[in-house]
Amino acid sequence: MQRAYDGINGKTVVKLEDVELVYNSEIGTVTALAQVNLDIQEGEFICVMGPSGCGKSTLLNIIAGFMQPTDGQALMNGRPIEGPDWQRGVVFQSPPLYPWLTIKENVNFGLRMRNIPEKEREAITAEYLEIVGLTDFANRKPYELSGGMKQRASLAKVLVNEPGMILMDEPFGALDALTRDKMQALIRRIWMKNQSTVFFITHDVDEALSLATKVIVMSSRPGRIVKVLDTDFTYDMDGANSESARYSKQYMTMRESILNVINQKDELAV
Numbered sequence: 001m002q003r004a005y006d007g008i009n010g011k012t013v014v015k016l017e018d019v020e021l022v023y024n025s026e027i028g029t030v031t032a033l034a035q036v037n038l039d040i041q042e043g044e045f046i047c048v049m050g051p052s053g054c055g056k057s058t059l060l061n062i063i064a065g066f067m068q069p070t071d072g073q074a075l076m077n078g079r080p081i082e083g084p085d086w087q088r089g090v091v092f093q094s095p096p097l098y099p100w101l102t103i104k105e106n107v108n109f110g111l112r113m114r115n116i117p118e119k120e121r122e123a124i125t126a127e128y129l130e131i132v133g134l135t136d137f138a139n140r141k142p143y144e145l146s147g148g149m150k151q152r153a154s155l156a157k158v159l160v161n162e163p164g165m166i167l168m169d170e171p172f173g174a175l176d177a178l179t180r181d182k183m184q185a186l187i188r189r190i191w192m193k194n195q196s197t198v199f200f201i202t203h204d205v206d207e208a209l210s211l212a213t214k215v216i217v218m219s220s221r222p223g224r225i226v227k228v229l230d231t232d233f234t235y236d237m238d239g240a241n242s243e244s245a246r247y248s249k250q251y252m253t254m255r256e257s258i259l260n261v262i263n264q265k266d267e268l269a270v
């Protein structure tokens with residue numbers, strides 16, 4: 001298969017070494033993650049799957065820098081991740097748009113925080129509003145937009161910063177099928193354009209297979225990585241080959257093996 005993309009260059013950006021995360025709460029302790037080891041290479045599009053409650057969001061929060069492992073370490077470019085950083089942009093399922101700001105002001109927000117000069121800010125904001133198809137809604141408030149439009153605005157708000165790494169926690173889970181397809185095409189295009197590294201949590205196996213260059217499957221709690229699959233269907237998803245890629249034997253086989261691990265039929269993998 002001919003590769004349309006050569007952003008993956010073999011450089012490790014994020015390294016997780018024996019990461020453990022134990023939550024301590026009043027009702028007791030919960031081991032959410034145990035012995036998680038993972039190398040994320042620059043330019044990869046990683047999709048993470050696993051049963052509900054297995055620690056996917058916890059893992060994303062550690063990579064984002066919102067929390068630190070209780071044991072082991074999480075490194076970015078060889079240094080421990082100590083806190084959030086705009087270079088790792090996070091897209092949540094519920095778009096965190098400020099309701100009192102217009103869409104344009106929301107998208108502009110990160111650039112303003114980073115003291116980017118106004119002219120430059122205006123240009124970058126306009127570019128990303130165009131990319132996500134919201135130019136005509138620049139001066140509207142979030143409540144005037146549909147769910148899909150809000151999700152696109154939220155994506156633009158994160159992407160204007162052109163983060164090297166984009167972290168997404170089931171971002172399209174609440175969208176209807178058609179809007180979701182469009183969002184997938186959009187994020188694929190942006191990933192290729194910016195050659196960014198993407199860490200994307202999803203519960204939809206077809207979403208994972210149509211976006212990822214690598215699918216990671218986690219076990220139920222305490223979450224561990226039990227299967228890693230290299231995939232390359234994403235390169236064909238926007239072109240004339242999309243149907244044949246989606247129904248190929250290779251696709252079906254991978255789909256089944258992922259679902260078997262999630263449904264714990266594949267004893268060997270666990």
Ligand SMILES: Nc1ncnc2c1ncn2[C@@H]1O[C@H](COP(=O)(O)OP(=O)(O)O)[C@@H](O)[C@H]1O
Pocket residue numbers: 023024025030031032050051052053054055056057058059221
């Ligand atoms: N703040 C918290 N305190 C105690 N337990 C938590 C907390 N956050 C998450 N958990 C527990 O940790 C486990 C993993 O949660 P999470 O990472 O949200 O899983 P997932 O995203 O895979 O559904 C779950 O069992 C959840 O109940």
Ligand SMILES: [Mg+2]
Pocket residue numbers: 056057058169
């Ligand atoms: Mg979650």
